[in-house]
Amino acid sequence: MAVTDPPSRYVEGALVTGFAAYALHALMVSPRVAEQLDRMAQAQPWIRPELDAARRALRRAAAEYEALPVAVDGSAAEQLAEAAASSVHEIDTAQAAALLGLSERRIRQLAAEGMGRQVGGRWLLDRGLVLAYGHRRSA
Structure with missing residues (x-):
């Protein structure tokens, strides 16, 4: 049986920042995952606003991560920032x-x-x- 309404006991919120936000954003917008999520939202319309809000929040957090300063010494922080900056x-x-x-x-x-x-x-x-x-x- 398909769920047509949101669950009655719903816990809202998750704090995701840094590289985790960048990686989750990249996964959510990847063609295969985005298509699957859109199918789920079509089957259960109450999911759409939550999904859109999560996409916006992850996009903002990923952009903040990409804007982090880069270490000059070539440390891991520089490598991760380099990976994030090149995501496009x-x-x-x-x-x-x-x-x-x-x-x-x-x-x-x-x-x-x-x-x-x-x-x-x-x-x-x-x-x-x-x-x-x-x-x-x-x-």
Whole structure:
């Protein structure tokens, strides 16, 4: 049975800042996830205002994270800020493979898992997500 009204016991609010906000925003706006969320909101209309508010809040928090000052010494703070600042850029599988030191086959798998989108039979990946993934792998 589909729920047509919001749950009666609802806990509102979550504090998400920094890189977590950036990553969640990137996931929410990725084509595959955005499509799934929109389908859910169509099935249960009460979800739409909450979903839109969450998207706006995460976009603001992600923008604040991207605006953080960058350390001059090349510390992890600089690497993460660099990853966030480049989030609007897409790269192809060859570029991502070179950045991460992985095979293009593995990069295509990562793209299909949500890091990218397919355009004309070619995978494009969010550079910020690729750099963040590389940082997590090296940590």
